[in-house]
Amino acid sequence: MGKVYIVGAGPGDPELLTLKAFRLIKEADVILYDRLINSEILFHAKPGCELVYVGKEDGKHILEQDKINFLLYEFAQKYETVVRLKGGDPFVFGRGGEEAIFLKEKGIPFEVVPGITSAISVPLYAGVPVTHRGVASSFAIVTGHGSKGQFPDINWDALAGIDTVIFLMGVSNRQKIAQNMIDAGKSPDTPVIFIEKGTTKEQKEVQSTLKEVAQGRVNVHPPAIFLIGEVVSLRDKIHWFEEALRRVQI
Numbered sequence: 341m342g343k344v345y346i347v348g349a350g351p352g353d354p355e356l357l358t359l360k361a362f363r364l365i366k367e368a369d370v371i372l373y374d375r376l377i378n379s380e381i382l383f384h385a386k387p388g389c390e391l392v393y394v395g396k397e398d399g400k401h402i403l404e405q406d407k408i409n410f411l412l413y414e415f416a417q418k419y420e421t422v423v424r425l426k427g428g429d430p431f432v433f434g435r436g437g438e439e440a441i442f443l444k445e446k447g448i449p450f451e452v453v454p455g456i457t458s459a460i461s462v463p464l465y466a467g468v469p470v471t472h473r474g475v476a477s478s479f480a481i482v483t484g485h486g487s488k489g490q491f492p493d494i495n496w497d498a499l500a501g502i503d504t505v506i507f508l509m510g511v512s513n514r515q516k517i518a519q520n521m522i523d524a525g526k527s528p529d530t531p532v533i534f535i536e537k538g539t540t541k542e543q544k545e546v547q548s549t550l551k552e553v554a555q556g557r558v559n560v561h562p563p564a565i566f567l568i569g570e571v572v573s574l575r576d577k578i579h580w581f582e583e584a585l586r587r588v589q590i
């Protein structure tokens with residue numbers, strides 16, 4: 341029987357892979373990958389490596405989680421090195437834990453390789469630190485999408501007490517999220533930022549306020565990070581990625 345590696349691929353920029361992820365991608369006999377995986381990363385697979393897309397499209401799984409689990413099981417019988425490649429970190433809204441539990445129950449050997457989560461690195465690429473002395477001493481990472489696509493069950497009052505709140509999968513519910521944060525006590529003038537396709541050449545940043553988002557005045561497209569907090573105002577001072585990109589393009 342082979343071994344399954346549940347591997348985080350980082351937020352998009354291929355250079356944000358860990359050395360361990362990079363080695364496993366090169367050694368893999370099969371790679372099962374998600375939608376948010378940058379295709380440049382898959383170029384590192386060895387010739388003959390089987391590449392299996394198991395991502396989501398428009399919020400629904402092309403393959404249900406059960407089927408992904410079944411494939412992991414099947415490939416582990418057939419191959420020595422099975423890589424299950426996920427965007428960001430596999431245990432941050434990545435269902436990596438569910439897959440690990442499944443493999444454990446089936447007696448299939450596995451390892452988990454952490455990745456750089458988009459929740460923190462994408463704001464960083466927009467010049468927004470999630471904590472900053474004197475500005476923010478706490479942050480929370482929250483899903484903006486409940487299971488089966490419903491609005492998530494969240495303790496908004498508790499969340500309003502956190503300095504920096506980072507929503508993943510929050511684009512389609514952004515209006516409701518912003519309104520709930522205001523209702524729970526966050527100032528309507530709190531700065532917010534949406535960062536689309538962070539850490540890639542197509543990174544796009546939209547800065548606004550909670551109030552404007554609640555009013556439906558902010559246009560954004562997934563995948564994006566929706567970050568709420570005073571740290572957004574540091575962006576003017578720290579902003580660096582676009583300049584770095586421009587220098588590379590010249």
Ligand code: SAH
Pocket residue numbers: 351352376426427428429430431432433434456457458459462507508509510535536537538539540562563564565566
């Ligand atoms: N495990 C992943 C998160 C999976 S949930 C991680 O740790 O990063 C998928 C959500 O992550 C998307 O809806 C989006 O909110 C966010 N996301 C992932 N990659 C992103 C990127 N490059 N730019 C902006 N948001 C991203």
